[in-house]
Amino acid sequence: MSIKVMTMVWDSPAFSGNTKLIMLCLADYANDEGLCWPSIDSVARKCSLSRSTVKAQLKKLGEQGVLSAQRRKKTTEEGTKTNDTNLYQIHISVLKNTLEEGGEFNPRSKSDLGQNSAGGRSKSDPKPSLDPSDIKDPPKAPLSENSESNSEPTAEGKKRKRSAVSLPDDFTVTDAMQQWYAEQGFTLNVQAATQQWRDAMLARGQKYSDWIAAWRNGMRNANKWASERGGSQQQSMFSRMGRSDGNYGPPEGYR
Structure with a gap:
C-alpha cells in the first residue's frame, strides 16, 4: 500500500465514482513509485464491481x-505459457498534474460555466437550479382583476399572509357584493x-x-345545486348546505 x-x-x-474507486484500489496495491500487479478479479472483488466495469475503467x-x-x-x-496478471504503472507525474490543474482529463468546452479556477472558485455563475425552493426571488403570478390579495401590508411595507379566522359576527353582504351577485345571473335570493x-x-366552525x-x-355552489335540482327544491338545497361534506367553501388557496 502506498x-x-x-x-x-x-x-x-x-x-469520481467507479474511476476513483478503482484508482484507490490500485493505490492500495501499489508502491510509492505507483507500480502494482493485481488481477482483474482481485480489483473487481475488492471494489464490488463486475469484471467488465473494471476493464472498461482501466482502459x-x-x-x-x-x-x-x-x-x-x-x-x-x-512448461506451457499462460497469461499472468498485468503490470500496472500509475504515472505519478500525471497524477500530480491533476492536483495542480484541478480539472478532469477529458476535453472541456470553451465555456467557463461551472469550471473552477486555480484558487478553487468558479469562473462564472453556477447554472440556475431547477428546484423552485432554491430560487431566491421566484416569479410571482400577477393578480387578475377579480382576484383578491390574501395578504396585508406591515409597518415596513412588506406583505404578510393573513391567518384564518372564524366568521365575523358583523359579516354583512355589502353593496359591492350584491352587485357581484346580480352580475352572475343567480336565481336564489341573495x-x-x-x-x-x-x-x-358557523355549524362547522x-x-x-x-x-x-x-x-x-x-x-x-348554492346556485349550482339549485339549478341542478330545480327551483322547486330550493329548500332541500339549503338543507344540503348545512350538512356539507367539507367541500363547501372557497377554492383552494383561501383556506
Whole structure:
C-alpha cells in the first residue's frame, strides 16, 4: 500500500465514482513509485464491481494517460505459457498534474460555466437550479382583476399572509357584493342564500382568511345545486348546505 499515491488519488478532482474507486484500489496495491500487479478479479472483488466495469475503467485510465499496463506471461510447471496478471504503472507525474490543474482529463468546452479556477472558485455563475425552493426571488403570478390579495401590508411595507379566522359576527353582504351577485345571473335570493350559508359555516366552525371569497364560492355552489335540482327544491338545497361534506367553501388557496 502506498499512502502517498492513495492521498493524491483522494485529493484529485479528476476522478469520481467507479474511476476513483478503482484508482484507490490500485493505490492500495501499489508502491510509492505507483507500480502494482493485481488481477482483474482481485480489483473487481475488492471494489464490488463486475469484471467488465473494471476493464472498461482501466482502459479509460490508460487513454487518459494516468495509467499504463504491461501484459505478462508466465510458464506453468508443465512448461506451457499462460497469461499472468498485468503490470500496472500509475504515472505519478500525471497524477500530480491533476492536483495542480484541478480539472478532469477529458476535453472541456470553451465555456467557463461551472469550471473552477486555480484558487478553487468558479469562473462564472453556477447554472440556475431547477428546484423552485432554491430560487431566491421566484416569479410571482400577477393578480387578475377579480382576484383578491390574501395578504396585508406591515409597518415596513412588506406583505404578510393573513391567518384564518372564524366568521365575523358583523359579516354583512355589502353593496359591492350584491352587485357581484346580480352580475352572475343567480336565481336564489341573495339574503336567503347568505343566511343558510352563514348557518352552515358557523355549524362547522369553519375558518378562512378571506371570508368574502368564501362567500362568493358558497353562493356559486348554492346556485349550482339549485339549478341542478330545480327551483322547486330550493329548500332541500339549503338543507344540503348545512350538512356539507367539507367541500363547501372557497377554492383552494383561501383556506
